[in-house]
Amino acid sequence: MHITVKISSSILSNRQGDCIYLAEDSIKVEELLQKLGIDYREIGLVLVDGKKVDLSDIIYHGNEVQILPWFYGG
Amino acid sequence: MEKNYGLAGNILRVNLTNGTIEKEPSNPSVFKKFIGGRGLGAWMLYHEVPAKTDPLGPDNKLIFMAGPTEGTITPGANKITVTFKSPLTNTYATSLCGGHLGPELKFAGYDGVVIEGKASEPCYLWIDDDKVRIMPAKHLWGKNTHETEDAIRKELGDINVKVAVIGKGGENLVKYACIQTDYHREFGRQGSGAVMGSKLLKAIAIRGTKSIPIAEPEKLAQLTLETYQILANHPKANARKKMGTNELVDGINSLGFMANKNFTEGTSLSAANITGAAMVRDVVFGDVSCYGCNIVCGKNTQVLSSKYGKVRIEGPEFETLTLLGTNTGVYDWEHILRATQIFDEYGVDTMSGGSAVALAMECYEKGIITDEDTDGIKLHFGNGEALCQVAELIGQRKGIGAILADGSLAAATKWGVPELAMQVKGSDFAAYDPRGAKGMGLTYATSPKGAHHMIAPTFGVEIAQNNRFSEEGKAALVRETQFFMAIVDSMALCSSMRFALDLGKQLQFISAVTGWDLNEQEAMVIGERILNVERMFNVREGFSRKDDTLPKRFLEEPLKEGSSQGQVVNLEKMLNEYYELMGWNQEGIPTAERLGKLGICY
Numbered sequence: 213m214h215i216t217v218k219i220s221s222s223i224l225s226n227r228q229g230d231c232i233y234l235a236e237d238s239i240k241v242e243e244l245l246q247k248l249g250i251d252y253r254e255i256g257l258v259l260v261d262g263k264k265v266d267l268s269d270i271i272y273h274g275n276e277v278q279i280l281p282w283f284y285g286g
Numbered sequence: 287m288e289k290n291y292g293l294a295g296n297i298l299r300v301n302l303t304n305g306t307i308e309k310e311p312s313n314p315s316v317f318k319k320f321i322g323g324r325g326l327g328a329w330m331l332y333h334e335v336p337a338k339t340d341p342l343g344p345d346n347k348l349i350f351m352a353g354p355t356e357g358t359i360t361p362g363a364n365k366i367t368v369t370f371k372s373p374l375t376n377t378y379a380t381s382l383c384g385g386h387l388g389p390e391l392k393f394a395g396y397d398g399v400v401i402e403g404k405a406s407e408p409c410y411l412w413i414d415d416d417k418v419r420i421m422p423a424k425h426l427w428g429k430n431t432h433e434t435e436d437a438i439r440k441e442l443g444d445i446n447v448k449v450a451v452i453g454k455g456g457e458n459l460v461k462y463a464c465i466q467t468d469y470h471r472e473f474g475r476q477g478s479g480a481v482m483g484s485k486l487l488k489a490i491a492i493r494g495t496k497s498i499p500i501a502e503p504e505k506l507a508q509l510t511l512e513t514y515q516i517l518a519n520h521p522k523a524n525a526r527k528k529m530g531t532n533e534l535v536d537g538i539n540s541l542g543f544m545a546n547k548n549f550t551e552g553t554s555l556s557a558a559n560i561t562g563a564a565m566v567r568d569v570v571f572g573d574v575s576c577y578g579c580n581i582v583c584g585k586n587t588q589v590l591s592s593k594y595g596k597v598r599i600e601g602p603e604f605e606t607l608t609l610l611g612t613n614t615g616v617y618d619w620e621h622i623l624r625a626t627q628i629f630d631e632y633g634v635d636t637m638s639g640g641s642a643v644a645l646a647m648e649c650y651e652k653g654i655i656t657d658e659d660t661d662g663i664k665l666h667f668g669n670g671e672a673l674c675q676v677a678e679l680i681g682q683r684k685g686i687g688a689i690l691a692d693g694s695l696a697a698a699t700k701w702g703v704p705e706l707a708m709q710v711k712g713s714d715f716a717a718y719d720p721r722g723a724k725g726m727g728l729t730y731a732t733s734p735k736g737a738h739h740m741i742a743p744t745f746g747v748e749i750a751q752n753n754r755f756s757e758e759g760k761a762a763l764v765r766e767t768q769f770f771m772a773i774v775d776s777m778a779l780c781s782s783m784r785f786a787l788d789l790g791k792q793l794q795f796i797s798a799v800t801g802w803d804l805n806e807q808e809a810m811v812i813g814e815r816i817l818n819v820e821r822m823f824n825v826r827e828g829f830s831r832k833d834d835t836l837p838k839r840f841l842e843e844p845l846k847e848g849s850s851q852g853q854v855v856n857l858e859k860m861l862n863e864y865y866e867l868m869g870w871n872q873e874g875i876p877t878a879e880r881l882g883k884l885g886i887c888y
């Protein structure tokens with residue numbers, strides 16, 4: 213059972229690229245970030261299967277999670 | 287006499303037709319009404335360049351204008367604007383450039399420079415504090431941008447002189463030619479370089495040694511220190527420090543609204559080759575900053591061995607990377623860096639240049655143009671070598687380049703397919719596909735200078751609020767962001783300072799530098815005034831609602847894949863609401879009543 217996590221390359225907490233998180237069954241978004249060592253202040257948006265979620269939402273195995281930064285125009 | 291804190295004191299007026307050079311005192315009450323930079327430039331252009339002026343004729347003007355905080359220690363206060371009537375769009379145009387030119391102009395004692403008329407032969411302007419001269423430049427005509435900067439510094443015997451130049455693109459009147467400074471910083475987009483070329487003005491060189499009076503130096507020092515600390519700990523500023531604006535690639539591509547193949551696609555797996563992290567890994571070898579900035583987003587990059595030999599440039603930043611790269615289907619550093627280098631050396635805008643090539647590629651793939659039109663160049667999406675060949679031809683105005691040098695709309699119209707040009711009012715889109723952030727559709731449609739993302743970059747808020755696919759409430763968001771950005775631009779601040787400075791903080795800087803006491807409401811009225819003056823210029827040129835539109839692709843063709851799949855823009859609904867909020871009639875014309883409230887009139 214696993215959760216696929218895609219971490220945007222502009223998240224700097226030394227965790228760029230994609231990874232598989234092995235989940236027991238489910239996990240809160242906030243806990244997942246902690247376990248991956250990602251500073252929540254860098255996060256602008258977390259998408260689960262393409263939909264925006266909050267830090268307190270639960271992710272289940274089989275979900276695809278995208279962790280994206282804050283966006284400002286450039 | 288009251289001291290004009292923050293201002294250098296004079297505006298320089300140079301008439302190239304008769305060779306006159308005059309200094310006019312800066313009027314603080316006009317600055318207070320428009321802040322400076324973009325705002326004041328718009329006001330002057332409206333009054334000084336009459337309707338239907340030929341953009342490439344002697345009556346057009348180049349109005350370079352700094353802001354009141356520029357050249358002080360205010361973080362990121364280094365953007366100088368040039369305002370002019372655009373040869374690409376025939377609208378009002380303003381372009382901002384970072385680096386060191388603006389601060390140097392203030393140090394020389396000037397808040398702005400107005401260039402009028404047309405010289406009888408190539409010349410450059412040499413501003414050495416109070417000594418201002420028009421110098422011969424026949425020997426510089428025909429040189430590329432970098433050679434020209436070097437030659438002028440050598441000639442003046444000072445490597446620290448700041449120089450703004452045009453390349454052969456400006457000389458050849460490529461309608462989106464830029465003015466370039468610090469080798470790689472551009473006044474890009476709407477063709478300021480072509481206007482400068484039409485005046486036979488090859489360069490402006492500046493040396494300044496004066497200081498700028500500050501109302502409250504200690505308060506300014508304290509604010510600056512606090513801001514530097516916020517930026518040093520800000521994750522977004524740190525991402526930019528590491529990857530420049532290319533930190534955006536991964537996210538915008540994942541959300542499925544990044545320009546790909548002339549906007550026929552919103553995402554690509556191949557973009558993984560050119561993310562910010564990939565750039566750091568593969569090509570970055572150093573950092574470059576503008577005056578007074580601790581973000582340092584400029585990246586020196588190189589490909590050591592390629593079919594073009596060693597290619598070494600600054601950049602590409604996000605818009606160049608996407609419009610020259612992903613939008614032409616080219617996803618490798620070798621060709622993207624080389625194409626950027628070619629456009630930089632000719633002094634041609636990389637965004638419009640990339641868009642023009644992307645249009646030609648789509649036309650070639652659809653059989654609308656053939657080998658006969660391209661002189662045998664196989665202009666398929668993804669052909670990096672063809673991208674570089676055509677970039678060169680645009681700078682030279684030769685072959686297919688002569689057609690593309692007039693802009694994507696002119697080229698597409700000539701080929702009978704105007705709807706394939708991804709532009710508004712003749713100016714090409716930035717990388718954000720409006721189908722993936724609907725507010726951006728309204729931003730592009732109502733921008734006074736044609737499709738331009740920085741007039742109101744709303745997509746960040748739209749993503750954060752999880753309503754990027756909705757048109758609801760976007761008119762108000764775009765309107766407020768437009769006003770806010772008009773203030774940022776008029777202060778001469780780099781837009782990245784938004785990470786640390788909200789409007790309140792920006793006003794504290796203005797107050798510390800100038801002593802002006804502006805509250806947020808008053809500042810937003812200034813923003814609105816600026817937007818209305820820009821609109822008045824365009825209305826006088828005959829622009830109205832019919833021109834506030836988007837290409838059919840964004841209105842009718844849903845994106846086929848990715849996270850923005852199925853989306854199109856419902857523009858009319860947002861436009862109705864926007865005009866109403868702006869106090870304009872439904873044709874998009876500002877009413878006399880609204881203008882009166884803003885203290886301006888036709």
Ligand code: SF4
Nearest residue numbers: 576579581583780782
């Ligand atoms: S963030 Fe980049 S563009 Fe802005 S002032 Fe700093 S170096 Fe210049």
